[in-house]
Amino acid sequence: MPSFPIYLLIEQQIKPLIEGKTIAEIKCETYFKGRYSWHGEFFHNLDVIKNSKIIYADSNNILTDNHFIIEFSYFNGDLRYFNDVSEINITPSKKSVTDGYILTFCFADRSCMTLVLYSWSTRFKIREYDSGELTVIPKSPIELTDDTVFTLEKFKSWLAERGNMNIIENCSTAKGAFDIFNPVMSYILLISNIHPRTKTRNLSDGEITNLYNNIKTIVDDYRSGRRVCEFSDLFGKTAAAKNDVVWLTSQMLGKPCPVCGAPVDCTPCAGTKIYLCPNCQKIKKDNKK
Numbered sequence: 001m002p003s004f005p006i007y008l009l010i011e012q013q014i015k016p017l018i019e020g021k022t023i024a025e026i027k028c029e030t031y032f033k034g035r036y037s038w039h040g041e042f043f044h045n046l047d048v049i050k051n052s053k054i055i056y057a058d059s060n061n062i063l064t065d066n067h068f069i070i071e072f073s074y075f076n077g078d079l080r081y082f083n084d085v086s087e088i089n090i091t092p093s094k095k096s097v098t099d100g101y102i103l104t105f106c107f108a109d110r111s112c113m114t115l116v117l118y119s120w121s122t123r124f125k126i127r128e129y130d131s132g133e134l135t136v137i138p139k140s141p142i143e144l145t146d147d148t149v150f151t152l153e154k155f156k157s158w159l160a161e162r163g164n165m166n167i168i169e170n171c172s173t174a175k176g177a178f179d180i181f182n183p184v185m186s187y188i189l190l191i192s193n194i195h196p197r198t199k200t201r202n203l204s205d206g207e208i209t210n211l212y213n214n215i216k217t218i219v220d221d222y223r224s225g226r227r228v229c230e231f232s233d234l235f236g237k238t239a240a241a242k243n244d245v246v247w248l249t250s251q252m253l254g255k256p257c258p259v260c261g262a263p264v265d266c267t268p269c270a271g272t273k274i275y276l277c278p279n280c281q282k283i284k285k286d287n288k289k
Contacts, residue, residue: 002076003172004144004180005222006231007059010079013234014057014113017081022053022108023064031092032100032118042124043101049126061137063129069137073123077232078116085112092116113234140179144219155212156205163201166269167211170200173270178215183247186275188214190248190259195283196274197267202284218245248275 002010026046049068056063059079062070075094082088090102100118107113117124142158143149158177162170170176172185189196192211194203203211221227221243228242246258250273254263257277266273 002059002074002231004178004219005184005227005229006076006181007139007179008145008222009228009231009239010059010234011057014059014079014081017111017234018054018057018062018105018107018113020054021111022051023049023105024108025050025106027104027106029102029104030099031102032095034096034098034100034118036098038098038120038122042126043103045126056137058137060139063137067129069127069129071123071125071127072115072117073121074115074117075122077236078122079234080114080236081234082112082114084110088112088114090114090116092118094118096120140177142177144178144180144215145223150216150219152209152212156208159200159203159208163199165200166197167194167200167203168196168274169270171215181247182270182272182274183249184218184245186248187245187258188218190257190277190280193280193282195281196276197269198284199286202286250275 026049028043028046049064049066049070052064052066052068054062055065060071060073064070080090085106088104092100092102094100094116096119098119100116103115103117103124105113105115115124138146138149142154155177159170165175168182168185168189171178172180172182178185186196188211192207192214194207194211218227227244228239229244230241231239233239246252248264250266252264252275253266256262257264257280260277260279262277262279264275265278266275
């Protein structure tokens with residue numbers, strides 16, 4: 001499932017393309033039979049969104065005027081848009097132990113959107129929602145792109161309630177506040193001089209404020225287009241990176257830290273490996289007895 005910043009870039013593409021369009025038909029095709037069926041039980045009510053109008057769309061949700069939310073998650077590159085149904089050229093070769101599906105949203109103007117679903121990491125669900133104004137459907141406890149939600153006060157409150165957790169776990173993991181890729185969050189921790197395994201309770205008020213400001217700056221840079229990361233866009237093309245942050249992944253192991261030049265190292269944390277600079281990011285001693 002694309003996390004920030006990729007979900008933001010996809011959202012910027014998808015909103016003007018499909019908002020306001022009518023779903024004329026939705027098709028489901030099984031392209032691979034695995035040992036398990038993971039999504040099939042969610043495809044029985046596709047007809048409820050037929051002939052409905054899309055009033056809201058983002059990278060993982062579609063909201064219709066007949067009060068249904070379509071929730072979906074997928075791998076980078078598996079959501080595509082075509083100006084005409086005759087242009088569809090999806091031939092997925094991705095296989096897993098679960099069945100593989102192609103969902104096609106056919107719109108009234110003959111354009112369409114395809115969604116490839118396979119493995120337990122992808123998701124699809126249609127559910128009813130209560131009528132009312134919805135401007136943002138949050139993807140995480142604190143939605144990074146919603147300025148009314150992502151405030152310093154709410155960030156501090158979130159951390160204060162979870163002081164015994166590592167800071168990386170409190171931010172970007174499954175239990176974290178944000179739907180943000182670990183390598184991007186790791187870079188933010190690097191420029192904030194915070195070790196990812198530091199217990200949150202050991203961070204000073206100034207360190208938390210500095211961390212918040214760095215997160216906000218990076219998020220705003222992506223929102224404004226000052227930064228762009230490489231990703232597969234809705235037209236099947238690879239968008240080139242522009243002024244992107246250094247993603248701290250396994251490819252950076254042993255390479256110079258982008259801040260001080262020391263070799264990048266890694267540490268086990270949150271069920272995975274997190275990459276860091278041992279010179280810039282000193283772990284703080286846990287003072288709790």
